[in-house]
Amino acid sequence: MSEDPFRQFGTWFAEASRTEPSDPNAMTVATIGEGGRPAARTLLLKGWDERGFVFYGNLGSRKARDMAGNPNVALLFHWKSLQRQIRIEGQVTQVEATTADEYFATRPRTSQLGAWASEQSRPLASRAMFEERLHEMEERFAGKPVPRPDFWSGWRLKPDYFEFWQGVDFRLHDRVIFRLDGQSWETGRLYP
Template sequence: MSEDPFKKFGEWFAAAEGSEPNDPNAMTVATVGADGRPAARILLLKSWDKSGFSFYGNLGSRKAQNMQANNHVALLFHWKSLARQVRIEGSVTQVSDEQADAYFASRPRMSQLGAWASQQSRPLPSREVFESRLEEVETRFQGQPVPRPEFWSGWKLAPDYFEFWQGIDFRLHDRFIFSKTETGWETGRLYP
Protein backbone atom coordinates (compact mmCIF):
# COMPACT_ATOMS: atom_id res chain seq x y z
CA MET A 1 0.00 0.00 0.00
CA SER A 2 1.32 3.44 -0.92
CA GLU A 3 2.14 5.87 1.88
CA ASP A 4 0.73 8.72 -0.21
CA PRO A 5 -3.06 8.84 -0.71
CA PHE A 6 -2.73 11.36 -3.57
CA LYS A 7 -0.45 8.99 -5.48
CA LYS A 8 -2.92 6.13 -4.96
CA PHE A 9 -5.83 8.36 -6.01
CA GLY A 10 -3.90 9.38 -9.15
CA GLU A 11 -3.30 5.74 -10.07
CA TRP A 12 -6.95 4.79 -9.56
CA PHE A 13 -8.23 7.92 -11.31
CA ALA A 14 -6.03 7.22 -14.35
CA ALA A 15 -7.37 3.65 -14.48
CA ALA A 16 -10.94 5.00 -14.29
CA GLU A 17 -10.25 7.43 -17.14
CA GLY A 18 -9.28 4.40 -19.23
CA SER A 19 -12.22 2.21 -18.28
CA GLU A 20 -15.29 4.26 -17.36
CA PRO A 21 -17.63 4.84 -20.31
CA ASN A 22 -18.79 8.26 -19.02
CA ASP A 23 -17.50 10.90 -16.63
CA PRO A 24 -14.78 9.18 -14.60
CA ASN A 25 -14.58 12.51 -12.73
CA ALA A 26 -18.20 12.21 -11.50
CA MET A 27 -18.41 12.22 -7.72
CA THR A 28 -21.04 12.38 -5.04
CA VAL A 29 -20.62 15.50 -2.91
CA ALA A 30 -22.26 15.18 0.50
CA THR A 31 -22.93 18.20 2.71
CA VAL A 32 -24.84 18.99 5.88
CA GLY A 33 -26.77 22.24 6.20
CA ALA A 34 -27.39 24.49 9.17
CA ASP A 35 -30.61 22.52 9.77
CA GLY A 36 -28.58 19.34 10.29
CA ARG A 37 -30.04 17.63 7.22
CA PRO A 38 -27.60 15.84 4.91
CA ALA A 39 -27.75 16.33 1.16
CA ALA A 40 -25.86 14.61 -1.63
CA ARG A 41 -25.56 15.27 -5.33
CA ILE A 42 -23.35 14.27 -8.26
CA LEU A 43 -20.86 16.88 -9.44
CA LEU A 44 -17.80 16.75 -11.66
CA LEU A 45 -14.29 17.04 -10.25
CA LYS A 46 -12.60 19.77 -12.26
CA SER A 47 -9.06 19.64 -10.88
CA TRP A 48 -7.04 18.10 -8.11
CA ASP A 49 -3.55 18.16 -6.70
CA LYS A 50 -1.96 17.63 -3.29
CA SER A 51 -3.70 20.72 -1.96
CA GLY A 52 -7.16 19.36 -2.69
CA PHE A 53 -10.08 18.59 -5.00
CA SER A 54 -11.93 21.40 -6.82
CA PHE A 55 -15.50 21.69 -8.09
CA TYR A 56 -17.70 24.63 -9.09
CA GLY A 57 -21.24 25.95 -8.99
CA ASN A 58 -23.72 28.64 -8.04
CA LEU A 59 -23.11 30.40 -4.71
CA GLY A 60 -26.87 30.57 -4.12
CA SER A 61 -27.37 26.80 -4.46
CA ARG A 62 -28.28 24.49 -1.62
CA LYS A 63 -24.82 22.92 -1.71
CA ALA A 64 -23.19 26.34 -1.37
CA GLN A 65 -25.45 27.30 1.52
CA ASN A 66 -24.70 23.98 3.22
CA MET A 67 -20.95 24.44 2.80
CA GLN A 68 -21.18 27.97 4.17
CA ALA A 69 -22.96 26.62 7.27
CA ASN A 70 -20.70 23.57 7.66
CA ASN A 71 -17.48 23.32 5.67
CA HIS A 72 -16.97 19.60 6.40
CA VAL A 73 -17.73 17.77 3.15
CA ALA A 74 -17.42 14.22 1.84
CA LEU A 75 -16.69 13.15 -1.74
CA LEU A 76 -17.33 9.70 -3.18
CA PHE A 77 -16.00 8.39 -6.48
CA HIS A 78 -17.52 5.11 -7.68
CA TRP A 79 -16.05 3.38 -10.71
CA LYS A 80 -18.28 0.41 -11.41
CA SER A 81 -16.17 -0.90 -14.29
CA LEU A 82 -13.25 -1.35 -11.87
CA ALA A 83 -15.27 -2.34 -8.78
CA ARG A 84 -13.60 0.55 -6.95
CA GLN A 85 -14.63 3.51 -4.92
CA VAL A 86 -12.76 6.25 -3.09
CA ARG A 87 -14.21 8.22 -0.17
CA ILE A 88 -12.55 11.52 0.66
CA GLU A 89 -13.45 13.71 3.63
CA GLY A 90 -12.19 17.13 4.59
CA SER A 91 -13.00 20.80 4.76
CA VAL A 92 -13.77 23.13 1.87
CA THR A 93 -12.81 26.70 1.17
CA GLN A 94 -13.95 28.86 -1.71
CA VAL A 95 -11.42 29.17 -4.53
CA SER A 96 -9.95 32.55 -5.43
CA ASP A 97 -11.68 34.80 -7.95
CA GLU A 98 -8.75 34.20 -10.29
CA GLN A 99 -9.21 30.42 -10.12
CA ALA A 100 -12.97 30.73 -10.64
CA ASP A 101 -12.44 33.11 -13.58
CA ALA A 102 -9.92 30.76 -15.20
CA TYR A 103 -12.16 27.72 -14.90
CA PHE A 104 -15.28 29.62 -15.99
CA ALA A 105 -13.44 30.85 -19.11
CA SER A 106 -12.60 27.22 -20.02
CA ARG A 107 -16.26 26.12 -20.01
CA PRO A 108 -18.28 25.77 -23.24
CA ARG A 109 -20.14 28.98 -24.08
CA MET A 110 -23.59 27.42 -23.50
CA SER A 111 -22.48 26.28 -20.05
CA GLN A 112 -21.34 29.84 -19.31
CA LEU A 113 -24.69 31.23 -20.47
CA GLY A 114 -26.54 28.57 -18.48
CA ALA A 115 -24.74 29.69 -15.33
CA TRP A 116 -26.11 33.21 -15.87
CA ALA A 117 -29.63 31.99 -16.66
CA SER A 118 -30.00 29.51 -13.79
CA GLN A 119 -31.12 30.48 -10.31
CA GLN A 120 -29.84 27.10 -9.16
CA SER A 121 -31.83 25.26 -6.49
CA ARG A 122 -34.64 27.85 -6.47
CA PRO A 123 -38.19 26.95 -7.55
CA LEU A 124 -38.76 27.17 -11.32
CA PRO A 125 -42.36 27.89 -12.42
CA SER A 126 -41.85 26.23 -15.82
CA ARG A 127 -39.14 25.14 -18.23
CA GLU A 128 -40.21 27.98 -20.50
CA VAL A 129 -39.16 30.53 -17.86
CA PHE A 130 -35.64 29.09 -17.80
CA GLU A 131 -35.46 28.96 -21.60
CA SER A 132 -36.58 32.59 -21.75
CA ARG A 133 -33.87 33.60 -19.27
CA LEU A 134 -31.32 31.71 -21.40
CA GLU A 135 -32.42 33.60 -24.52
CA GLU A 136 -32.05 36.90 -22.62
CA VAL A 137 -28.46 36.17 -21.61
CA GLU A 138 -27.61 34.92 -25.11
CA THR A 139 -28.76 38.29 -26.43
CA ARG A 140 -26.97 40.26 -23.69
CA PHE A 141 -23.59 38.60 -24.39
CA GLN A 142 -23.94 38.18 -28.16
CA GLY A 143 -20.61 38.70 -29.91
CA GLN A 144 -18.60 39.07 -26.69
CA PRO A 145 -16.96 36.84 -24.08
CA VAL A 146 -19.23 35.71 -21.24
CA PRO A 147 -17.85 36.93 -17.90
CA ARG A 148 -18.14 34.85 -14.75
CA PRO A 149 -21.17 35.92 -12.70
CA GLU A 150 -20.43 37.11 -9.15
CA PHE A 151 -22.77 34.42 -7.86
CA TRP A 152 -20.74 31.58 -9.40
CA SER A 153 -17.49 30.19 -7.99
CA GLY A 154 -15.83 27.02 -6.81
CA TRP A 155 -14.61 25.18 -3.77
CA LYS A 156 -11.54 23.17 -2.91
CA LEU A 157 -11.74 20.29 -0.46
CA ALA A 158 -8.55 19.83 1.57
CA PRO A 159 -8.67 16.15 2.55
CA ASP A 160 -7.97 14.75 5.99
CA TYR A 161 -9.30 11.24 5.29
CA PHE A 162 -9.26 8.82 2.34
CA GLU A 163 -10.80 5.37 2.08
CA PHE A 164 -9.98 3.19 -0.91
CA TRP A 165 -12.38 0.28 -1.52
CA GLN A 166 -11.63 -2.52 -3.95
CA GLY A 167 -14.52 -4.87 -4.64
CA ILE A 168 -13.70 -8.58 -4.41
CA ASP A 169 -16.00 -11.55 -5.07
CA PHE A 170 -18.18 -12.84 -2.23
CA ARG A 171 -18.02 -9.42 -0.52
CA LEU A 172 -14.44 -10.05 0.61
CA HIS A 173 -13.57 -6.48 -0.29
CA ASP A 174 -10.27 -4.75 0.43
CA ARG A 175 -10.54 -1.42 2.28
CA PHE A 176 -7.60 0.74 3.24
CA ILE A 177 -7.57 4.19 4.80
CA PHE A 178 -5.35 7.23 5.18
CA SER A 179 -5.95 9.59 8.09
CA LYS A 180 -4.10 12.89 8.23
CA THR A 181 -1.98 13.55 11.30
CA GLU A 182 0.30 16.43 12.25
CA THR A 183 3.28 14.57 10.78
CA GLY A 184 1.75 13.02 7.66
CA TRP A 185 -0.66 10.23 6.81
CA GLU A 186 -1.45 7.27 9.04
CA THR A 187 -2.53 4.17 7.13
CA GLY A 188 -4.72 1.25 8.08
CA ARG A 189 -7.21 -1.32 6.90
CA LEU A 190 -10.89 -1.88 7.60
CA TYR A 191 -12.85 -5.11 7.59
CA PRO A 192 -14.97 -5.49 4.45
Protein backbone atom coordinates in the same frame (compact mmCIF):
# COMPACT_ATOMS: atom_id res chain seq x y z
CA MET B 1 -1.21 0.46 -2.61
CA SER B 2 0.89 3.61 -2.41
CA GLU B 3 1.85 5.10 0.95
CA ASP B 4 0.68 8.49 -0.40
CA PRO B 5 -3.11 8.88 -0.76
CA PHE B 6 -2.77 11.51 -3.48
CA ARG B 7 -0.52 9.24 -5.55
CA GLN B 8 -2.98 6.37 -5.04
CA PHE B 9 -5.88 8.60 -6.07
CA GLY B 10 -3.95 9.58 -9.19
CA THR B 11 -3.32 5.95 -10.12
CA TRP B 12 -6.96 4.92 -9.72
CA PHE B 13 -8.30 8.11 -11.32
CA ALA B 14 -6.05 7.63 -14.36
CA GLU B 15 -7.27 4.06 -14.76
CA ALA B 16 -10.90 5.16 -14.44
CA SER B 17 -10.27 7.91 -17.00
CA ARG B 18 -9.07 5.26 -19.47
CA THR B 19 -11.83 2.73 -18.84
CA GLU B 20 -15.01 4.44 -17.64
CA PRO B 21 -17.36 5.19 -20.55
CA SER B 22 -18.90 8.37 -19.12
CA ASP B 23 -17.71 11.05 -16.69
CA PRO B 24 -14.98 9.26 -14.72
CA ASN B 25 -14.68 12.54 -12.79
CA ALA B 26 -18.27 12.29 -11.49
CA MET B 27 -18.44 12.27 -7.71
CA THR B 28 -21.08 12.44 -5.04
CA VAL B 29 -20.67 15.53 -2.86
CA ALA B 30 -22.26 15.27 0.58
CA THR B 31 -22.88 18.33 2.73
CA ILE B 32 -24.58 19.04 6.04
CA GLY B 33 -27.32 21.65 6.10
CA GLU B 34 -29.42 23.36 8.71
CA GLY B 35 -30.31 21.19 11.66
CA GLY B 36 -27.68 18.62 10.68
CA ARG B 37 -29.68 17.43 7.66
CA PRO B 38 -27.42 15.75 5.08
CA ALA B 39 -27.69 16.32 1.34
CA ALA B 40 -25.85 14.63 -1.52
CA ARG B 41 -25.60 15.36 -5.24
CA THR B 42 -23.39 14.36 -8.15
CA LEU B 43 -20.90 16.93 -9.43
CA LEU B 44 -17.82 16.79 -11.63
CA LEU B 45 -14.29 17.04 -10.26
CA LYS B 46 -12.58 19.83 -12.20
CA GLY B 47 -9.11 19.77 -10.71
CA TRP B 48 -7.02 18.21 -8.00
CA ASP B 49 -3.55 18.27 -6.53
CA GLU B 50 -2.09 18.00 -3.04
CA ARG B 51 -3.89 21.21 -2.04
CA GLY B 52 -7.24 19.47 -2.58
CA PHE B 53 -10.12 18.58 -4.88
CA VAL B 54 -11.90 21.35 -6.81
CA PHE B 55 -15.51 21.63 -8.01
CA TYR B 56 -17.71 24.55 -9.07
CA GLY B 57 -21.24 25.88 -8.83
CA ASN B 58 -23.65 28.66 -7.98
CA LEU B 59 -22.99 30.44 -4.67
CA GLY B 60 -26.75 30.65 -4.06
CA SER B 61 -27.29 26.88 -4.39
CA ARG B 62 -28.20 24.59 -1.52
CA LYS B 63 -24.74 23.03 -1.56
CA ALA B 64 -23.14 26.48 -1.28
CA ARG B 65 -25.40 27.45 1.61
CA ASP B 66 -24.66 24.14 3.33
CA MET B 67 -20.90 24.58 2.93
CA ALA B 68 -21.05 28.19 4.15
CA GLY B 69 -22.68 26.95 7.34
CA ASN B 70 -20.57 23.80 7.76
CA PRO B 71 -17.37 23.33 5.73
CA ASN B 72 -17.15 19.57 6.50
CA VAL B 73 -17.79 17.79 3.20
CA ALA B 74 -17.42 14.25 1.85
CA LEU B 75 -16.70 13.17 -1.72
CA LEU B 76 -17.37 9.73 -3.17
CA PHE B 77 -16.02 8.43 -6.47
CA HIS B 78 -17.59 5.14 -7.57
CA TRP B 79 -16.34 3.27 -10.62
CA LYS B 80 -18.60 0.23 -10.79
CA SER B 81 -16.90 -1.41 -13.76
CA LEU B 82 -13.60 -1.35 -11.86
CA GLN B 83 -15.25 -2.40 -8.58
CA ARG B 84 -13.63 0.59 -6.89
CA GLN B 85 -14.65 3.57 -4.86
CA ILE B 86 -12.77 6.31 -3.06
CA ARG B 87 -14.20 8.23 -0.12
CA ILE B 88 -12.56 11.56 0.70
CA GLU B 89 -13.47 13.74 3.67
CA GLY B 90 -12.25 17.16 4.71
CA GLN B 91 -13.08 20.84 4.82
CA VAL B 92 -13.83 23.14 1.91
CA THR B 93 -12.79 26.70 1.21
CA GLN B 94 -13.82 28.83 -1.73
CA VAL B 95 -11.24 28.99 -4.53
CA GLU B 96 -9.53 32.24 -5.45
CA ALA B 97 -11.39 34.48 -7.91
CA THR B 98 -8.61 34.05 -10.50
CA THR B 99 -8.93 30.25 -10.28
CA ALA B 100 -12.70 30.46 -10.80
CA ASP B 101 -12.22 32.93 -13.69
CA GLU B 102 -9.69 30.67 -15.40
CA TYR B 103 -11.92 27.61 -15.16
CA PHE B 104 -15.09 29.49 -16.19
CA ALA B 105 -13.31 30.68 -19.36
CA THR B 106 -12.76 27.02 -20.40
CA ARG B 107 -16.45 26.06 -20.16
CA PRO B 108 -18.54 25.76 -23.34
CA ARG B 109 -20.30 29.04 -24.12
CA THR B 110 -23.77 27.55 -23.54
CA SER B 111 -22.66 26.37 -20.09
CA GLN B 112 -21.38 29.87 -19.34
CA LEU B 113 -24.71 31.37 -20.40
CA GLY B 114 -26.55 28.74 -18.36
CA ALA B 115 -24.65 29.82 -15.25
CA TRP B 116 -26.01 33.34 -15.76
CA ALA B 117 -29.56 32.14 -16.52
CA SER B 118 -29.92 29.70 -13.63
CA GLU B 119 -31.01 30.66 -10.14
CA GLN B 120 -29.73 27.26 -9.05
CA SER B 121 -31.79 25.44 -6.40
CA ARG B 122 -34.52 28.12 -6.45
CA PRO B 123 -38.11 27.23 -7.44
CA LEU B 124 -38.80 27.38 -11.19
CA ALA B 125 -42.34 27.87 -12.48
CA SER B 126 -41.70 26.20 -15.85
CA ARG B 127 -38.95 24.94 -18.12
CA ALA B 128 -40.03 27.61 -20.62
CA MET B 129 -39.12 30.31 -18.08
CA PHE B 130 -35.56 28.98 -17.80
CA GLU B 131 -35.23 28.72 -21.57
CA GLU B 132 -36.43 32.34 -21.88
CA ARG B 133 -33.78 33.45 -19.36
CA LEU B 134 -31.15 31.55 -21.34
CA HIS B 135 -32.28 33.33 -24.53
CA GLU B 136 -32.01 36.68 -22.72
CA MET B 137 -28.41 35.85 -21.75
CA GLU B 138 -27.60 34.88 -25.36
CA GLU B 139 -28.80 38.33 -26.44
CA ARG B 140 -27.05 40.12 -23.56
CA PHE B 141 -23.66 38.59 -24.38
CA ALA B 142 -24.03 38.36 -28.18
CA GLY B 143 -20.70 38.84 -29.91
CA LYS B 144 -18.65 39.15 -26.73
CA PRO B 145 -17.04 36.89 -24.14
CA VAL B 146 -19.20 35.70 -21.24
CA PRO B 147 -17.64 36.77 -17.92
CA ARG B 148 -17.93 34.68 -14.79
CA PRO B 149 -20.89 35.84 -12.70
CA ASP B 150 -19.97 37.01 -9.21
CA PHE B 151 -22.50 34.48 -7.85
CA TRP B 152 -20.62 31.52 -9.38
CA SER B 153 -17.36 30.10 -8.06
CA GLY B 154 -15.66 26.96 -6.84
CA TRP B 155 -14.57 25.14 -3.73
CA ARG B 156 -11.47 23.19 -2.81
CA LEU B 157 -11.80 20.29 -0.39
CA LYS B 158 -8.61 19.79 1.61
CA PRO B 159 -8.70 16.13 2.63
CA ASP B 160 -7.97 14.75 6.05
CA TYR B 161 -9.33 11.25 5.31
CA PHE B 162 -9.26 8.85 2.36
CA GLU B 163 -10.73 5.38 2.01
CA PHE B 164 -9.84 3.23 -1.00
CA TRP B 165 -12.30 0.37 -1.52
CA GLN B 166 -11.56 -2.47 -3.92
CA GLY B 167 -14.34 -4.95 -4.58
CA VAL B 168 -13.42 -8.61 -4.16
CA ASP B 169 -15.54 -11.68 -4.91
CA PHE B 170 -17.88 -12.95 -2.20
CA ARG B 171 -17.91 -9.46 -0.60
CA LEU B 172 -14.39 -9.96 0.78
CA HIS B 173 -13.53 -6.39 -0.16
CA ASP B 174 -10.27 -4.60 0.56
CA ARG B 175 -10.54 -1.25 2.37
CA VAL B 176 -7.45 0.89 2.96
CA ILE B 177 -7.70 4.17 4.87
CA PHE B 178 -5.46 7.20 5.25
CA ARG B 179 -6.05 9.60 8.14
CA LEU B 180 -4.14 12.87 8.46
CA ASP B 181 -2.31 13.14 11.78
CA GLY B 182 -0.73 16.57 11.91
CA GLN B 183 1.43 16.71 8.79
CA SER B 184 1.64 12.97 8.06
CA TRP B 185 -0.75 10.29 6.89
CA GLU B 186 -1.51 7.28 9.06
CA THR B 187 -2.69 4.26 7.15
CA GLY B 188 -4.65 1.17 8.06
CA ARG B 189 -7.27 -1.31 6.91
CA LEU B 190 -10.95 -1.81 7.71
CA TYR B 191 -12.92 -5.02 7.68
CA PRO B 192 -15.08 -5.34 4.55
